[in-house]
Amino acid sequence: MLLLAFFATLCTAQSSDYVGAKACAACHPKQAAAQAATGHARSLHAAELHPLAAKFPGEWEVRGPGYSLRYRLLKGKLRAQGFDAGNTIDIPVEWAFGAGDQAVTFVTRINEEWHLEHYRTWYAATGKMAPTAGHGQLRPKSLAEAMGLPYKTTDPNTGILGCFECHSTGPATAGTDGALRLTEHGVRCEACHGPGARHAATRTKASIGNPRKMTAAELNKFCGRCHRPPASQGVAIDWNYAWNVRHQPVYLSQSACFLRSKGKLSCLSCHDTHGPLVKTAAGYNQKCAACHASPKHRQTGLTNCVDCHMPRVSPQPPLRFTNHWIGVYGSAAKLRPQR
Numbered sequence: 406m407l408l409l410a411f412f413a414t415l416c417t418a419q420s421s422d423y424v425g426a427k428a429c430a431a432c433h434p435k436q437a438a439a440q441a442a443t444g445h446a447r448s449l450h451a452a453e454l455h456p457l458a459a460k461f462p463g464e465w466e467v468r469g470p471g472y473s474l475r476y477r478l479l480k481g482k483l484r485a486q487g488f489d490a491g492n493t494i495d496i497p498v499e500w501a502f503g504a505g506d507q508a509v510t511f512v513t514r515i516n517e518e519w520h521l522e523h524y525r526t527w528y529a530a531t532g533k534m535a536p537t538a539g540h541g542q543l544r545p546k547s548l549a550e551a552m553g554l555p556y557k558t559t560d561p562n563t564g565i566l567g568c569f570e571c572h573s574t575g576p577a578t579a580g581t582d583g584a585l586r587l588t589e590h591g592v593r594c595e596a597c598h599g600p601g602a603r604h605a606a607t608r609t610k611a612s613i614g615n616p617r618k619m620t621a622a623e624l625n626k627f628c629g630r631c632h633r634p635p636a637s638q639g640v641a642i643d644w645n646y647a648w649n650v651r652h653q654p655v656y657l658s659q660s661a662c663f664l665r666s667k668g669k670l671s672c673l674s675c676h677d678t679h680g681p682l683v684k685t686a687a688g689y690n691q692k693c694a695a696c697h698a699s700p701k702h703r704q705t706g707l708t709n710c711v712d713c714h715m716p717r718v719s720p721q722p723p724l725r726f727t728n729h730w731i732g733v734y735g736s737a738a739k740l741r742p743q744r
């Protein structure tokens with residue numbers, strides 16, 4: 406019930422019901438300072454304002470049989486340029502998606518109806534540009550196609566607006582010219598606490614949402630709004646498709662830990678949503694110890710629990726995600742536990 410009411414406010418609220426992280430910071434400086442450093446807060450920027458913007462311009466690179474592409478910084482603005490035997494294209498790069506902890510992908514409005522997802526993505530692990538996920542296998546037949554993949558601006562299934570809805574806070578809409586109107590860039594306070602104008606004025610607990618009050622199953626759905634919710638009963642998931650591993654709520658909800666701990670295990674058991682992601686396996690040992698003080702192993706001295714029980718999966722190197730279906734895995738099988 407609580408969750409449904411909360412979703413309803415997120416769906417019906419207007420931009421004017423939102424005040425933005427800066428306003429929250431006036432009264433909650435500690436949460437605001439910590440949250441600003443998270444991947445959430447940094448997940449969408451105007452391209453030239455991305456903290457890593459200096460890394461994006463570079464030399465010409467060849468794609469396929471004779472298309473040359475590069476990003477350049479001109480008068481403080483990032484541009485995507487391409488040429489082939491007969492043509493040149495030079496367009497602004499408007500949006501940078503992704504904090505850059507793993508990758509940054511670029512998006513540009515082309516006209517009233519279409520946006521472009523650029524072919525070249527920047528990867529943190531290599532410090533280099535490489536094909537955007539899903540573009541590597543495509544064979545362009547023109548320079549325009551070589552620049553990237555067009556997306557309808559608004560479309561219930563594949564519209565580019567969907568990217569902005571998950572990477573920003575508050576209502577996101579497209580004008581008749583196709584230009585986007587966003588409330589706030591990145592996943593900030595009101596993406597999780599709901600619109601806060603009334604709370605900022607009244608300063609009461611009752612006027613603001615707090616995910617802490619949700620059950621573990623509700624959190625799977627709530628965080629799953631962007632991270633993908635557990636499938637409804639009867640819907641088949643392809644457990645052999647490595648990309649699905651990035652949908653953490655889908656996988657966590659399969660674990661014995663989740664199913665048999667009577668609602669005690671949620672996203673919040675392991676993640677502080679105002680703080681940076683803990684990236685060492687050792688950082689999670691204590692979380693497991695809360696329920697498994699002395700696990701029964703044939704081998705002794707096993708310390709870093711998640712190395713074996715939450716294996717890393719790389720659907721397209723160098724991107725890598727963590728299998729949230731906590732279980733006992735064979736040495737080769739990382740997608741689905743043996744039990």
Ligand code: HEC
Nearest residue numbers: 424428429431432594595598601605608609610613614615
């Ligand atoms: C003018 C000061 C002020 C502003 C601005 C403000 N808050 Fe608060 N907030 C408070 C006070 C005071 C409390 C404690 C209320 C109490 O304990 O009765 C509170 C409590 C909270 C709580 C805890 C609620 C609970 O259930 O325990 C959350 C979450 C919260 N604020 C989030 C936000 C967010 C998000 C924003 C920005 C949209 C924001 N606040 C803006 C003053 C403010």
Ligand code: HEC
Nearest residue numbers: 443444445448503504571572592596616628631672676682
């Ligand atoms: C509005 C969409 C949205 C919601 C709601 C949301 N997330 Fe995220 N989350 C994202 C995006 C987008 C990223 C990717 C950040 C980046 O660009 O690397 C992310 C990244 C993360 C990360 C990786 C660490 C980091 O800071 O980058 C964790 C952990 C995480 N989310 C947990 C949660 C949990 C737990 C909840 C629910 C309490 C939640 N998220 C709710 C969109 C969302």
Ligand code: HEC
Nearest residue numbers: 502503504507508509510522567568571630631632651726
């Ligand atoms: C349903 C919500 C949703 C939509 C739609 C969405 N994203 Fe994301 N995006 C996320 C979440 C959640 C993460 C964090 C993934 C993780 O680390 O597990 C993320 C991460 C990313 C990253 C960081 C690298 C990575 O793959 O983790 C990039 C870049 C990115 N998204 C770009 C895009 C672009 C471009 C689009 C539209 C074509 C898009 N996203 C659409 C939710 C979404």
Ligand code: HEC
Nearest residue numbers: 426429430433436437440445592593594596597616617678
């Ligand atoms: C990804 C979701 C998410 C985002 C984004 C987020 N919060 Fe929270 N917030 C939570 C959760 C979950 C809790 C409960 C934490 C707990 O009790 O362990 C919480 C609790 C709080 C509280 C209650 C006191 C506390 O620290 O537990 C305040 C105040 C608060 N958040 C303010 C903010 C402000 C201000 C921002 C933006 C700068 C923000 N939050 C962004 C998820 C989020």
Ligand code: HEC
Nearest residue numbers: 661662665666669670692693695696710714731732733744
């Ligand atoms: C909130 C409590 C809780 C936490 C935290 C927790 N687990 Fe569990 N876990 C359980 C319960 C309950 C079971 C089921 C035990 C049973 O059925 O006998 C379980 C089962 C398991 C199993 C057996 C899996 C299977 O399918 O038989 C493994 C392995 C495991 N946990 C590892 C971990 C690791 C590693 C962590 C830390 C990343 C962790 N657990 C965190 C409660 C928890």
Ligand code: HEC
Nearest residue numbers: 628632653654657671672674675683684685689711726727
């Ligand atoms: C039992 C502990 C545990 C729980 C519960 C948990 N996570 Fe994680 N999560 C981890 C670990 C471990 C990592 C890997 C951190 C690293 O090394 O980068 C991780 C990483 C992530 C990442 C970064 C991308 C990836 O897949 O590596 C996201 C996003 C995330 N978790 C979201 C969630 C969400 C959403 C929930 C709730 C559905 C959740 N997590 C519940 C332990 C947990």
Ligand code: HEC
Nearest residue numbers: 693694697699700701702703704707708709710712713733
């Ligand atoms: C080197 C890989 C490895 C590491 C590290 C590891 N485990 Fe295990 N774990 C296993 C295997 C394999 C099994 C299946 C039983 C066996 O063969 O010993 C298992 C079984 C389990 C079980 C189910 C048996 C039981 O006790 O109910 C739990 C729970 C568990 N591990 C928790 C943990 C925790 C907590 C940690 C961290 C302190 C951890 N494991 C570290 C490989 C590992």
